[in-house]
Amino acid sequence: MNTFLHRKFELNLLRALKINTDDSILLAISGGQDSLCLLKLSLDLRAKYRFKVGIIHIDHQWRYDSSLTTKHLINLMKSYCVPTYIYQIHSKVYSELEARNFRHQLFIQTAETYQYTMIATAHSCTDQIETCLHNLLRGTSIDGLTSMIWARTISDKIKLIKPMLNFTRSDILWFSRYFHLPIWSDFSNFYYCTIRNRIRQELIPYLKLYFQVNIENQIPYFLQNIYVDVEYLRQNTIKLYQKSRHKNLVAINKKILLSQHYSLQIRVLQLFFLHNFNKVVSLNLLEHIRKCCIRERYFSFPIFTSGIIIDEYQHWLYCQ
Structure with missing residues (x-):
């Protein structure tokens, strides 16, 4: 089993993700072509690199055939002799964000319980493009x-990885057909009432046809370039936050904050509320706080309905 996707997947593990022989990977499997491609590639390379592989599947019971999908995966896993963890959740209406957060919590709990160092999802570059366009339309x-x-550290010992992030949908479709993977199709992917499905089925094909046929390479290249800039801003934000925060109190030094560029000022204020109160503050409110800091006169106003009050004393901005 040595296709070009096997080689590509192997290079991703070694170069982009720097996997070691003592790592253990928990694969998030849904039954679709992307996740079964991830499963097939991981199992084929498992013997060569001697890493432990486990499988996790979460059934939200959103579809009437979801229990059949779960039974299909159970029968499939029996032939692989791989540790498998299946969760069936009582049917409930979740938003996409709530469902994703809930899944991630189950992933982390399972990885911690059974000592996996990595959680792998089957996101491809097509998913990356869909997410980019979706967030762009929302004004992100x-x-x-x-x-x-490619990878994100989500706890002290666990990383969330995407080892197929440079795979196109056509690559995965070819691989699935070449190896006759037993895919269980999700008919909800064709419901055009959801924005993501419209982006996938209508917007991206339209852009490829009339604007950029090579969109699956160009947009990821663009995202990689701005990711470098974003990381630079994040690192400098953390440095400035550490420099300007009070050692003992929930406070930040206005003088140090205002000496920096506007972009860093807003980011540091955002980090201040996220770190101390686990609150995501709107850009408009952060801008209002910044303007109050510039006025050089006393101010005090509530910021959340939970009763947190922003106040200032000399050069310090603090919460009470």
Whole structure:
């Protein structure tokens, strides 16, 4: 089993993700072509690199055939002799964000319980493009555009990885057909009432036809370039936050903050509330706080309905 995708996947593990022989990978499998491609590639390379592989599947029971999908995967896993963890959740209406957060919590809990060092999802570069366009239409920042990356540390011992992030959908389709993978199609992917499906089925084909036929290479290249800039901003934001925060109190030094560029000022204020209160503050409110800092006169106002009050004393901006 030595196709060009096997080689590509192997290089991704070694160069982009720097996997070691003592790593253990928990594969998030849904039953679709992307996840079964991830499963096939991981199992084929497991013997060569001697890493441990486990499988996790979460059934949200959103579709009437979801239990059949779960049974299909159970029968499939029996032939692979791989540790498998299946969760069936009581049917409930979740938003896409809530469902993703819930899945990630189950992934992390399972990885911690059974000592996996990595959690792998089957996102491809097509998913990366869809996420980029989706977030762009919602008016996101450059952080939102670059939200889908190769790897992210999600706890002290666990990383979330995407080893197929440079695979196109046509690559995966070819691989699935070449190896006759037993795919269970998700008919909800063709419901055009969801924005993501419209982007996948209508917008991206339209852009490829009339604007850029090579969009699956050009947009990821663009995202990689701005990711470097975003990382530079993030690192400098952390340095400035550490320099300007009070050693003992929930406070930040206005003088140090205002000596920096506007972009860093907003980012540091955002980090201040996220770190201390686990709150994501709107850009408009951050801008209002910044303007109050510039006025050089006393101010005090509530920021959240939870009762947190922004106040200032001499050069310090603090919360009470």
